[in-house]
Amino acid sequence: MPTPPVRTRWHRLRTNLVFLAPALLGIAVGVGWGWASPMPSKRSFDVTARQFAFEPGILRVNRGDRVELRVRSPDVTHGLYIDGYGVDGKVTPHGELVVRFTADRPGRFALRCSRTCGVFHPFMTGQLVVEPNLLFPGSVGAAAGAAIGAVVYAARTGRREP
Numbered sequence: 745m746p747t748p749p750v751r752t753r754w755h756r757l758r759t760n761l762v763f764l765a766p767a768l769l770g771i772a773v774g775v776g777w778g779w780a781s782p783m784p785s786k787r788s789f790d791v792t793a794r795q796f797a798f799e800p801g802i803l804r805v806n807r808g809d810r811v812e813l814r815v816r817s818p819d820v821t822h823g824l825y826i827d828g829y830g831v832d833g834k835v836t837p838h839g840e841l842v843v844r845f846t847a848d849r850p851g852r853f854a855l856r857c858s859r860t861c862g863v864f865h866p867f868m869t870g871q872l873v874v875e876p877n878l879l880f881p882g883s884v885g886a887a888a889g890a891a892i893g894a895v896v897y898a899a900r901t902g903r904r905e906p
């Protein structure tokens with residue numbers, strides 16, 4: 745006697761749900777994580793370069809942010825070099841240097857004055873701090889969970905075929 749179709753369908757759905765659970769969990773974790781972390785945004789900073797410091801000395805952004813620095817000098821010519829980001833520019837007295845880049849690498853990067861501006865020029869430094877954005881691991885978690893779920897589901901479905 746054949747099993748009633750309703751029961752078969754329910755059984756199959758239940759089996760599928762069990763094996764799709766890693767995918768659903770991964771997506772849930774990813775969405776939650778992404779929701780809790782800041783979205784990449786545009787960040788602007790007004791930076792003063794003077795003998796012998798950058799003001800502010802520490803620039804803090806999140807990974808993925810589009811960063812714009814407007815650098816002005818009230819005294820002599822200075823430079824702005826950012827280690828690891830390939831940024832190098834010159835700011836003339838009372839002039840303005842505009843630098844734009846995407847903070848795509850997390851970590852701490854040295855800011856350095858790259859034009860000789862006086863005796864303490866070598867000490868004219870600052871720091872760019874790029875915080876890791878949790879949106880990225882969140883979406884990786886979601887993708888990994890979905891992939892594992894899909895593989896398990898495919899293996900399971902394949903095994904049941906005659």
Ligand code: CUA
Nearest residue numbers: 822857859861
């Ligand atoms: Cu400022 Cu060198």
